[in-house]
Amino acid sequence: MTDKKTFYVTTPIYYVNDVPHLGHAYTTVVADCLSRFHRLRGEEVFFLTGTDEHGQKVEQAAAAAGISPQDHCDRMVHRFQDLWRQLDTSHDDFIRTTQERHIRVVQAILTDLHDRGEIYKDSYQGWYCVPDERFWTEKDIEGGNCPDCGRPVVEITEENYFFRMGKYRQWLVDYITENPDFVRPQTRRNEILGFLRKDLGDLCISRPKERLSWGVEIPFDTDFVTYVWFDALTNYITAPGYLVDEKRFTRTWEGAHHLIGKDILTTHAVYWPIMLHALGLPQPKTIFAHGWWTIEGRKMSKSLGNVVDPGRLAEEYGIDAIRYFLMREVPFGLDGDFSKRALIGRINNDLANDLGNVFSRILAMTKKYFDGFVPPSGSGESPLAAQGAAAWEEVGKAAEKIAPHLALAAIWEFIGRINKFLDDEKPWILARDPEQRDRLARCLREGLEALRFTAILLAAFMPHTAARMWADLGLDGGPSLRGTVPGWNGLPEGGRTTLSGPLFPRIEEKD
RNA sequence: GGCGGUGUAGCUCAGUCGGUCAGAGCAUACGGCUCAUAUCCGUAGAGUCGGUGGUUCGAGUCCACCCACCGCCA
Numbered sequence: 001m002t003d004k005k006t007f008y009v010t011t012p013i014y015y016v017n018d019v020p021h022l023g024h025a026y027t028t029v030v031a032d033c034l035s036r037f038h039r040l041r042g043e044e045v046f047f048l049t050g051t052d053e054h055g056q057k058v059e060q061a062a063a064a065a066g067i068s069p070q071d072h073c074d075r076m077v078h079r080f081q082d083l084w085r086q087l088d089t090s091h092d093d094f095i096r097t098t099q100e101r102h103i104r105v106v107q108a109i110l111t112d113l114h115d116r117g118e119i120y121k122d123s124y125q126g127w128y129c130v131p132d133e134r135f136w137t138e139k140d141i142e143g144g145n146c147p148d149c150g151r152p153v154v155e156i157t158e159e160n161y162f163f164r165m166g167k168y169r170q171w172l173v174d175y176i177t178e179n180p181d182f183v184r185p186q187t188r189r190n191e192i193l194g195f196l197r198k199d200l201g202d203l204c205i206s207r208p209k210e211r212l213s214w215g216v217e218i219p220f221d222t223d224f225v226t227y228v229w230f231d232a233l234t235n236y237i238t239a240p241g242y243l244v245d246e247k248r249f250t251r252t253w254e255g256a257h258h259l260i261g262k263d264i265l266t267t268h269a270v271y272w273p274i275m276l277h278a279l280g281l282p283q284p285k286t287i288f289a290h291g292w293w294t295i296e297g298r299k300m301s302k303s304l305g306n307v308v309d310p311g312r313l314a315e316e317y318g319i320d321a322i323r324y325f326l327m328r329e330v331p332f333g334l335d336g337d338f339s340k341r342a343l344i345g346r347i348n349n350d351l352a353n354d355l356g357n358v359f360s361r362i363l364a365m366t367k368k369y370f371d372g373f374v375p376p377s378g379s380g381e382s383p384l385a386a387q388g389a390a391a392w393e394e395v396g397k398a399a400e401k402i403a404p405h406l407a408l409a410a411i412w413e414f415i416g417r418i419n420k421f422l423d424d425e426k427p428w429i430l431a432r433d434p435e436q437r438d439r440l441a442r443c444l445r446e447g448l449e450a451l452r453f454t455a456i457l458l459a460a461f462m463p464h465t466a467a468r469m470w471a472d473l474g475l476d477g478g479p480s481l482r483g484t485v486p487g488w489n490g491l492p493e494g495g496r497t498t499l500s501g502p503l504f505p506r507i508e509e510k511d
Numbered sequence: 512g513g514c515g516g517u518g519u520a521g522c523u524c525a526g527u528c529g530g531u532c533a534g535a536g537c538a539u540a541c542g543g544c545u546c547a548u549a550u551c552c553g554u555a556g557a558g559u560c561g562g563u564g565g566u567u568c569g570a571g572u573c574c575a576c577c578c579a580c581c582g583c584c585a
Contacts, residue, residue: 428544428545
């Protein structure tokens with residue numbers, strides 16, 4: 001008997017020193033939507049996020065604050081944890097690279113690879129800027145001076161540990177070639193294949209402690225700490241239990257999907273696969289690199305002062321509106337622009353006029369003509385059922401493809417159908433004729449049922465909105481399927497609906 | 512410089528194997544409805560599908576070159 005595999009999705013571990021911004025929130029929100037969708041379908045899900053806490057910047061920031069690096073991390077990590085709490089993301093685990101559970105496994109991995117000759121020590125020469133405590137290669141230095149501060153550098157010879165990455169180049173080229181969905185989107189896959197056309201060197205994976213002490217100690221040489229790669233990337237396997245809970249690990253790892261920003265493509269699509277291969281582990285299903293958000297057409301940067309705080313956005317516009325915008329506005333994988341105008345456009349057109357209004361008009365008529373009670377279904381066709389089922393199928397396909405924009409497009413097409421249905425049936429006309437009472441009942445019943453179905457469709461993407469709709473429709477609990485596919489007639493007859501006000505009030509643009 | 516990509520209606524973009532592919536949404540205009548958050552439904556626009564030259568019975572859709580952007584690497 002085989003265990004059912006888990007849908008496993010990761011975000012990068014964010015550098016604990018960074019100020020959380022829209023880019024962080026974007027990746028995490030998409031991972032959250034995928035997770036919620038797979039859970040809704042009854043699948044086992046493991047959604048992982050976390051923080052990368054080692055390195056020089058942390059060490060320096062801690063020193064400047066006069067506290068230990070660990071204390072510094074413990075303070076800083078809350079900014080991410082608080083943001084995810086505020087955005088209500090549904091991650092199952094939050095890994096910190098300074099956690100004992102992680103360090104232990106990192107060291108075991110290093111020992112394993114070292115024992116098998118995959119890691120070796122070598123010396124190399126380069127130039128060192130003493131005041132900056134930075135190492136530069138031949139290419140970096142400018143006329144014998146540090147490219148950073150302009151002061152003279154000194155030639156030194158340094159020893160470090162290296163991972164035999166280069167010899168796996170052809171293996172990786174073949175793997176990527178044979179697995180078209182491994183690196184996505186297509187354009188990023190091309191980039192990696194282009195990158196791999198050239199020689200691939202071995203990877204320096206350590207730093208002498210004199211230069212960097214805040215890191216995971218190399219278990220077989222305590223004068224060194226491991227540098228970035230084997231510390232950070234390995235979080236994806238340490239969290240699901242590699243070397244600790246093999247059964248759980250295997251089941252989880254089989255369904256692994258890494259969501260990353262395009263800035264860390266090489267580390268994830270070259271270093272990481274080779275590290276896994278050297279460890280004898282299978283590859284994740286997909287490494288999906290998404291694009292960047294510009295802000296009002298300009299790159300987000302501290303110097304421009306336009307770094308968007310997702311928490312403030314959520315406070316101002318609501319979590320679900322932000323989620324909707326991020327996922328609908330741009331096909332996942334491409335760059336996009338975050339502008340107030342576009343955001344308000346989406347909120348007013350899609351959320352207020354389409355979704356909010358159709359919800360409002362059906363509930364208002366239910367209240368007006370049936371005193372808020374769900375009318376009996378009677379007999380006859382359910383003209384919207386097939387459309388709903390089609391939308392559900394589209395959403396599923398989009399989720400498989402990691403294309404949330406297509407999922408939302410399909411849901412909005414369904415919402416359009418509901419509006420059209422109402423305009424065709426004209427329940428407000430039927431209501432004037434007592435003879436048409438049954439037909440009116442069926443019409444509104446169908447509309448209400450469509451709203452219930454819409455709540456299910458939306459549950460993964462806009463969980464708060466879906467829950468609110470569910471409650472207003474007089475249903476208990478939250479949007480759920482009771483099966484692998486949402487059924488149609490799910491509204492209990494005689495249920496009491498409530499008209500609790502607009503789902504999304506229109507935002508009046510003021511100049 | 513090498514590799515890859517993009518250039519389609521005012522705006523943002525779809526367009527798989529070459530032949531109803533010249534499309535969608537937004538914006539705009541007009542019409543309809545009034546249950547609804549001045550919301551909803553319908554209709555309309557003609558954009559030389561970056562340029563030039565090819566292949567073909569037929570090309571946004573393939574090829575060559577050119578122009579303009581962008582990404583990766585160096």
